[in-house]
Amino acid sequence: MWKPERNTKKALYEQIADHLEQRISYGEFPPGSLLPSERKLAEQFDVNRSTVISAFAELRSLGIIESRTGSGTRVSTSKWGATPKHTPNWSRFAEGGNFLPNLPFLRRIREALAQNPSLIDFASPELSADLAPTDEIATLMSRNAYTSYMGYDNPQGSTLLREALVEFLNKYRSIRTTESSILITSGSQQSLYLITQCLLSPGDAVAIEDPSYCYSLPMFQSAGLRLFRLPVDNHGIQPEDIRTLYKKHRIKMVFLNPNYQNPTGTVLSNERRKRLLDVISELGLPVVEDDPYSLTSYDGVPPLPLKSMDTMGSILYIGSFSKIAASGLRIGWMVAPRSIVERLADARQQMDFGLSIIPQLVAGQFLQSSFLDPHLERLRIQLQFKRDLLIESLEKELSGLIEYVAPEGGLHFWCKLIPNIPDAKLLEESIKKGIIFVPGSVYGSDSGYVRFTFARTKPEDIELGIARFARAIRELIK
Structure with missing residues (x-):
């Protein structure tokens, strides 16, 4: 600037x-x-x-x-x-236009970070530079000349990357698929955008979790969809709530993030997964499963996706490189019935003629390389280390003023404040003190909840950031 x-x-x-x-x-x-x-x-x-x-x-x-x-x-x-x-x-x-701008709180966060890059950042949902496989990717790029044809590629995505994903999804996520059933996107958000724009119509009713990352995305309202909520507790959603919403509102699709859910960090229990699959099979409802965080499981045993249990073809599965490797590569994927992949690939071709071929080749080679397993192990260890630093800092600075359930994976830490402070006042006071976070109301919750995203924050800044946050709270409850 x-x-x-x-x-x-x-x-x-x-x-x-x-x-x-x-x-x-x-x-x-x-x-x-x-x-x-x-x-x-x-x-x-x-x-x-x-x-x-x-x-x-x-x-x-x-x-x-x-x-x-x-x-x-x-x-x-x-x-x-x-x-x-x-x-x-x-x-x-x-x-004007039909595509709505970001929520005011998100625009304020972006503005504050642009004006003051020294803010301790608990808002940005990405990995810090030291957590990305930068050296590994540089090594792969130095080994390969990338001198093949540089014209438009298949709008469905690079064949090399889709073939690599077939092996990756089978080995790491127990999902069996073929390269013809995979669509490459620029990330999970583009997958969601294509689904809301191409598979649904204005006025359609859909179900999302409460709270939910989906609630923070104006693309749902821009598409004219009616949103109905599925409350999330410590074990995820209640599958019977889907049946209730279907009877009342004839919902056409369900959007779920069952593993280390954003923002709460919860994991849908195994018992509820089985009931969920029974309910959607009975109703003939499609589910969009967003699964960006599973491989960050701190104990190294990621919960399996719903898609791995899907025998009826009811799940549209989307994933991303952003939360496990490098957001700058802009690589995501969707596993779906071939007719859906072809429909969305056609829409992608109308938008941009497909992604750049070089990031796709790099991502495909990384997935097939010996670098992947050591990187994931290092990522899990470092994320757990940062989470533990955050817990220690919260207990030290805000004992008795905050409630939480520690996540076992993912990048986010969801907290409830005991003093109910209006979100706008707390955010502005925190910015003054030198820390930024995302208020819980961005995700549809009541005032008084906070999401700390710790993956980008430097370990040495976590304790200082929470101390500043505590000072902001005490300033407002004097």
Whole structure:
């Protein structure tokens, strides 16, 4: 993010004025659009507010911006004396369309991290750089020239990667499939997007867990779907709740994350898995099983997916490289009936003609390499180490103020605060103290729940981050 240089002869306010003028000339702020406030720009540029006031005064003198009391500062509609008669109302376009923006809390988290990268980050759902198999992937890339044809590949995904996934899914997830029943995607979210856009219609009713990562994704509302909730306890959902929702609302699909569920970390019990498969078989309901975390099981014995027990072909199984290797490769997969794979591959081809071939080749080679098992073992050990540091810190700093059930795998730690503090106040106070997390209401829960994601956080920052969080709580319950 741009900031003025302090070691030059040019005054800070002049640098800011030039920077804003350039952004205006590039059309980032069209004529008539509202500029950020003086206070916000001062925080962004790390200067005093008076410096921004001087920069605004410079731009006003040039006729580039205009200010009105109570209305803020806007880009002049008569810039340089030329009145644009047909300037598009870009604000209206930005607020329109069918695809909804991210939830306000998620936009606030992204903004805070961009403005202050030094925040201790318990929000970002990805692995830290030291947990990714960076050296292993570099070794694989150095061994292979990747000089084959670089045109568009099969929209279903690289044949090499799909063949590697057939072996991987059989060995590690007890799923038997064929390469023709696998679709490669850019991650679990693209799999969900394709399902909601191509297999469902506006007005359809679907069931999701409560709380649920799905609740944080506006793509469901953008698709016009009606969401109904399946409460999650310490053993997952109650399968009979699916039957109830089917009778009341004629739900057409169920979305589940049964292993180390996001955000709660729970695992659907074996007894409930059997009942669940009976219920969906009886009702003829498809289930989308999102399974990104199973191989992070701290004891090295991952719970099997529902798909491994699926004899009726009722489960659409989706997985991802992001939570077990490297999110930057942007590799996910879906196992589904061939007719569904062909339908979604056709949609993918219309969107982007398929993923880049190089990450797919790298991912396929990694799955077939001798690097995979040692990497997964190291990943499990390090994640458990971070989880234990988090538990120690919570017990030290917030004993009596927080309740939790420690997860046995995954990246997330779900907590209930005993003092019920409004989410917005707690998030803002925590940002002031130098820590960021995701409020539980993002996932559909009541106020007073928190999700700490610890995979990206440095071990040495975990205790400090929780201490800052504790200070934020005590500041608000004085």
